[in-house]
Amino acid sequence: MNGTTQALTIAGFDGGGGAGMQADLKTFQERFVFGTSVLTALPIQNTKGVTNVFDLPMDAIEEQLVSIKDDFRISAVKTGMLFTAEITALVAEFLRTADFGPLVVDPVMIAKSGHALLKDSAVQAVKEELLPLAYVVTPNVPEAEVLTGRTITTKEEMIKAGREIQQMGAKNVVVKGGHHLEGINSEDMLLLENGQVEWLFGKRIDTKNTHGTGCTFSACITAELAKGYSVFEAVTTAKAYIQAAIEDGLSVGNGNGPTNHWAYRKVENNE
Template sequence: MKSYHRVLTIAGSDSGGGAGIQADLKTFSALGCFGMSVITALTAQNTRVVTDILPVSPAFIASQMDAVLEDIGVDAVKIGMLHSPEVIETVAEKLAQWKCPNVVVDPVMVSKSGDKLLREDAVKALKQTLVPLATLITPNLPEASVMLDRPVEIAGEMKQAALDLAELGCANVLVKGGHLTGNNSGDLLYDKENQAMVDLPGERIDTKNSHGTGCTLSSAIAANLARGMALEPAVKMAKVYITHALRAGADYQTGKGHGPVHHFYKFWS
């Protein structure tokens, strides 16, 4: 019998379909993986606004993880926003218990408007209990700033930020440069095991349809790792995927705000 490449997403649900669990599952499918989900919160949102959030209890999050991991297992895990210290600690405990491989943590902490999405105690729990279990963390510049408690705003600050983030215990760091000004939107990958800094140039796509970009990139990395790629090619191929998805989705009108990327650009238009 054949086996699927199995990827689990642990994140919130986006009722608008552009980010969160929905974006993750679409990405896994587009990249040839079998996707599973542990929902940490339900959101009522569209392309313009989040109108309500219903958190899921840590106990039920643990039950979801146990159910999936005991029976199906995983080849990689993608983790999105976790809303409280209790949830973060529960997820970390279960990842360790089940010895989950290829854990990609997208530390969603700051909204597009610049507002913090996590309380200080949740940020502390993330850094102390979850980040050390990660194969890769993928902060953007505002998130790196929160994690390091100092501004990380320009390209020249990204290398030191990656080194300092690695000191939190994670195996590897991808500092994303989408918030850089001008045409430069390149990322920086720090491969801690090999002590290598890899510059990853990025093409800035002119589009308002960028909702779920971070979720999609981290999910694509997890999918590529699940398929057996080494870290650097997994990240590089994920960047190719998100670039094409952004470009292909630019001409679509979905809602009245920031629409999604085109996850299935390879298959339909």
């Protein structure tokens, strides 16, 4: 019954299907991992943006976590949108005792539309409660700037920010350059637990359809870790997966469209 690799996402909802819990579950499925989920918040959103956010009652979140722990054998877990300090603290407290495997933290803060997905009061909770539990944390440049309080405009500053985040307790840190730094390539910095720095490169794609890229990237890392791959292997696969998903984009919605979660299948099949 428990022979299938299983992973958990603790995240917010996206009715538009391109980000949040929906993106995570789609990615798990594409990477041959059975996905389970715990809902933390309900953003009202589509490709055009977020219009409102409703957080779930604390009891409802805790009971979901208990329910998953009671029935599934989770091999890796990721957190996405946590929204409030209270939710962040609750999730961190639960994860300290749950045997859910390595934790991937995607410190979701701002939607593509600019709407806050993490309250300012919750940033400190992420730093103090969640990062010390993280096996991998995956901030983009603006998120890394918030976590460290430093401006990041160069590769050297990405490394410095990564080391500072590592000092907060996270074992491995990915600082994503993406569309936030200039250049013909999208460059992500991976700082491994042993202090080694690796750079992952992808061709920069001129597209507005990047909704859910951070969720998808971190979900792919989670799936690969659940299957037993190393951090370097997991992040390398995730970089290739999201590169394919952006390159072979979808025409869905009227705003920042989603990435193509099944595109990497074509790459692997040489299609």
